[in-house]
Amino acid sequence: MSLSETAPANPSGRRLLRRLGRPAGRAAIAWVPLAAVVCGLFTGALASRAAWETSRPQPDRAEAAAVLTEVFPGHDLGEIDTPPALFVVYGHALRLGTVKTLLFGDGGEYQESATGATAFGAPPVPAEQIVTAARERLTGAGWRVYGPQVSDRVSCADKFCATPQAVTDTALTARRGDTILNASISSQTAVDASYLSAELHRAPPPLVVPAGVLGTVLGAVASWLFFGWVSRRTEGRRGRGAVNGLIGVAMVLWWLPVLLSVPLLLRHHLGEPHPAWHPYWEWLGQPTASLFFLVGAVCVLLALGLAGATRRVATPETTAD
Structure with a gap:
């Protein structure tokens, strides 16, 4: 049997699969999983809200x-x-007139x-x-x-x-x-x-739970691939620090409401009877902290723009060429 017969049928495809979603850099190893999880949560909340429309x-x-x-x-x-x-x-x-209410402190009135x-x-x-x-x-x-x-x-x-x-x-x-x-x-x-x-x-219609679960999984996978690409795109290029900094700010703004809301709502549920759980998005601090979410989204968009515009850092070899 020759070596060509034992070689992988599609080595370039295998390399592509290994690279998909692979975070590049020490900082990215920390923020890519955080970004994937929280974006999955947001996507799941959005899917569950859409499923609420099937309610009587x-x-x-x-x-x-x-x-x-x-x-x-x-x-x-x-x-x-x-x-x-x-x-x-x-x-x-x-x-449209209530958007200001949601953004500036009264988002909890969305019920x-x-x-x-x-x-x-x-x-x-x-x-x-x-x-x-x-x-x-x-x-x-x-x-x-x-x-x-x-x-x-x-x-x-x-x-x-x-x-x-x-x-x-x-x-x-x-x-x-x-x-x-x-x-x-x-x-x-x-x-x-x-x-x-x-x-x-x-009460929440039956589709709310499966829609929320499916939206969370799909959103997390898509976000992992996206943010992994951003980290690899900026690897060894100018602007990498700015991209990491912007996404780091976004992670703080997105995760802080979640970390504060979950224990508060859990204590609230355990303290009094609830025939139905509070909506998915309230566990994420939304839309009470919608301004935090919006500013974080702007940071991610700026990071995406920087990632697309970055150039490789010049090395002695490339300069000589």
Whole structure:
């Protein structure tokens, strides 16, 4: 058997496969994996948001009225408010005018909407009785009822708080199918305050999880290849330090909100009942830290421009040529 018969069929293809995604340089070995993972997370969050569009619309007035009449009979909840979109910012649908709100500190107000109603004045019966009756009715109607969350506070009847009053607030959560009920029952007796408020909204649709997982994997692989190419493109060339510095800044801006948000949200989930997890993007600190994300993206684009424009450092051999 000759040597030509035992040689690889396509040696250039093998070399290409070995080079694909290979970080070049000590700094790149650190930031390429970080960039690939965080970009995968962002891509997964975007895919999960797209999958949210397969959700059923939020309950309309007829559906909400049927549920609230069944759970809270005899309570005047007034007019039922329906949301303008699946996700809202301060109760309004996302539009160009709300981008400033998202970027400058109020990104956390981008939340899933809900259909709700409120009853004002003093409760007609003790608040504890309202909670007990509501839980019994929900259980009987096939809802999964979670443990109530009780908190105490002090309310003032006037601005000088001459007659402080102890008030107990009870949060009630239940789920049936893809519909979640959140209700708050208060023992307050002020005429202009609410003693009962209830909201109905949808749980995440089934496609949210697989879309998020697939988006994360594909985004991480594509980002590994892209950032690996950037590191190899600048290997031995002028501007390599600037490229590493820009991407390093981007990694800090992208990872910091993630590292802060994950433990906070995890503690929040463990501290009170949640029929559904918070959306994927909130675990990444988005869009609360959307300004951080935007500045980081600009840094990556500048690094990409520098990588494309870099030239090899002149060596004695190339100068002689």
